[in-house]
Amino acid sequence: MTVPSDIAIAQSARLRRITDVAADLGLAPDDVDLHGRHKAKLPLDLAARAPRGRLVLVSAISPTPAGEGKTTVSVGLAQALRRDGVDAVLCIREPSLGPVFGVKGGAAGGGYAQVVPMEDINLHFTGDFxxxxxxxxxxxxxxxxxxxxxxxxxxxxxxxxxxxxxxxxxxxxxxxxxxxxxxxxxxxxxxxxxxxxxxxxxxxxxxxxxxxxxxxxxxxxxxxxxxxxxxxxxxxxxxxxxxxxxxxRDALRPNLVQTLEGGPALVHAGPFGNIAHGCNSLVATRAALALGDVVVTEAGFGSDLGAEKFFDIKCRAGGLAPAAAVLVATVRSLKMQGGLPKTRLDVEDLDALARGMPHLAHHVANLRGFGVPVVVAVNRRATDTDAELRAVHDAAADLGVPVAPCDVFARGGAGGLELARLVMAAVNGNPSPAAPAFAYDASRPIRDKIDAIVRRVYGGDGADYAPAAARQIEWLESHGMGATPVCIAKTQYSLTDDPTRLCRPTGFRLTINEVWGASGAGFVVARAGDVMTMPGLPATPAAVSMGVDGEGRTFGLS
CATH class of the missing domain: 3.30.1510.10 (Domain 2, N(10)-formyltetrahydrofolate synthetase)
Incomplete structure (x- = not known):
């Protein structure tokens, strides 16, 4: 099946008026501030209402150039849940213009699992950035x-x-x-x-x-x-x-848009998943929990980065207790974790896939370690073979984890119904979710917290510190900034600080080069490896293929 481009799908969609979407959440037209017909700002006091919904986190295995499609699965899962009669609300981050015009592209999902209006969301949106x-x-x-x-x-x-x-x-x-x-x-x-x-x-x-x-x-x-x-x-x-x-003042208020299938989506805030904690805003999540029965949210990059920070920073700060977690994986990425070069990922290779399975097992163990039931979503690609999909299914079953194929990119919510039902079984099987089992006690010294993350979440043997980092830690702790959560900024491509070490490395140590306090955010950032706070454009930026046609329609945006 050939799927049109993301922007072609988004531009051909028939969107509901945002006041009608708000009505699905029990909100009257006067409860929202309109930004045109298809976007709105929600009242901030919604976040103070008593929660009635259950929270589901979508995470993933470590990213590779093969792509995992975490946002696409998040959108598709929310669409599938609503198709199945669940009052579901989606909560995701806002895109940054840098990646949009660089190499990563937008962050509105893909195929038939997108949030819309896609062009607005990926560009200036409601002006929050x-x-x-x-x-x-x-x-x-x-x-x-x-x-x-x-x-x-x-x-x-x-x-x-x-x-x-x-x-x-x-x-x-x-x-x-x-x-x-x-x-x-x-x-x-x-x-x-x-x-x-x-x-x-x-x-x-x-x-x-x-x-x-x-x-x-x-x-x-x-x-x-x-x-x-x-x-x-x-x-x-x-x-x-x-x-x-x-x-x-207004940027703090959550943004309401919709999925391609007309369901409510709160798209708000966009901190990076390594330098910061990689989650949508706490006020958006709390508002969604007050308005819906199930809230689907995501955290940046893999479970070692985004999910760890979601639990240890966001859930700790906001008193959130997720009921379940979804781990997104693809056959292509697991083959790459097994050592297959990118040029051969479209060819069936069960041996490479088997070599990549320990990576899947590590991320499953990570999520379980935070005390939530886990469901594996295998985000399907057209080149996946039946034998490869069966191998992933069997590997997940051996881990005792429910697993479902997910074809939401090509089929929208209809392609995620099996996943949605497994997620609801996990949610219903955890009727009184407890606070997460945090990776560390925030009151411990900074080095102890970093060591706990490296050992428990990354599978390493601890951390070493550059002289500058050691001095910075001493300064932070001497000025009362040590008893906070820790945000480790490292490569997203590996469990280590070396992006070339794939699958499930062991016997490694993390080198912390720099540590600084984010006192307003309420955490300390520890940088390992060559993580940049200002990316550069690639040799051929996505921007060179973008423009506006004679009818005023954008092209080249993805």
Whole structure:
């Protein structure tokens, strides 16, 4: 079966008015603020209502160039649940413009399992990313303005840690010098840019519970250190938090759109899955739990990154207790984990598939370790053979895990009905879900928490620390920033910090190169390997194939 392009499918869809979608959630037209006919902002107070729904997390095995389709499966599962009479609500992240115009593409799903209006969601949407970029830029400007006008807080220009931001892949901005042009231009100093999903303000928006909590978190953001004491200087001391909250007031409110099959979808916030915690906003998830019976959400990258942070950071912060988890895998990716080169993935190879099965087993064990029942979704590709699909099914069965083929890309919700029924069996079999079994006690020292993640989640033997990282940990703990969750930023392609080590490596240690506090977000980031906060464009960016035709329709967006 040949499936049209994502954008062709999205542009041919007949969308419901968003007020009708809101009505399915029990909301009247006056309860939502419209952004045209097909998008709306929801009231923030929905997140404070008592939850009635059950939460289902969609995670995946480690990403490969072969693709896993986690967002597509999330959308398709929500569509399938609604086809089966379940009052399901989808909750996913907003896309970043950098990946859209780079190599990854958009984040609205694919095929017949998409959220729409796809073009709006992948581009400017309701302006949330622009608001976050503006609030971030305001704080950047106030930092340099403070340095220019006397520097009463004794902020050391050499130790300003607050970067600038832009929502585009631009490697030239990773390291720069600002303040050129004479005394009136402000002090000359080194600076850097991060992409908006890597901004701490994005993580703050994703974890804040209301406007008061948002402002308090913004005030706690550390922008640098003061003089010889190296005491932290915060956005609150710069008196920036109030104005930043003004810019973010509407961006904190969840966005309501719809799936291709007309079901409700909350698309809100977009923190990266390695530098940050890779989940949609807490207020969107809580609102969905108040409005629907089952909420399908996803976390970035594999279970070692997104799912671990979903449990250890988001669920801990928000008091969430997921009822079940779905692990997405593909035959192609498992063959790649088994050592097959990308050029041969479309050819049946049961030996390579068998070599990749320990990778599947590791991710199943990860999710089970957090105390949730697991269902494996095999996201079908046209080149998968019956023998390969049977091999994955048998391997999952040997692990004692329910498994279902998932053909939502080609068939929409109809292709996910078997998966939906297995998920509901898992949900109904866990009627009173408990808080997750966290990987660590957040009150423990930073090194202990990192060690626990490496051993329990990655399967390694612990962590080693560069001298700079060791000093940074000492500084964080001496200034009261040690008793928080830890967000390890590492490659998404491997369980280790080496992207070439596939499948299920053992006997390895993680090298922590850098550690910094995200005080507003409420966690500490530990960077392992060469993880960048500002990506670059590839040799042939997706942007070169995009445009607008003579009838004003976008083409080339995926």
């Amino acid at each position: 622009h608001a976050i970029a503006s609030a971030h830029a305001l704080l950047s400007a106030m930092v340099d303005n403070h340095l220019h006008h006397g520097n009463a807080l004794h902020l050391d220009p050499r130790r300003v840690t607050w970067p600038r931001t832009i929502d585009m892949n631009d490697r030239a901005l990773r390291h720069a010098v600002v303040g050129l042009g004479g005394a009136s231009a402000g002090p000359t100093r080194e600076a850097r840019w991060v992409i908006v999903p890597a901004s701490e303000i994005m993580a703050v928006v994703a974890l804040a519970t209301d406007l008061a909590d948002l402002e308090a978190r913004l005030a706690r953001i550390v922008v640098g250190t003061a003089g010889a004491s190296r005491a932290p200087v915060t956005a609150g001391e710069l008196k920036a938090a109030g104005a930043m909250t003004v810019l973010l």
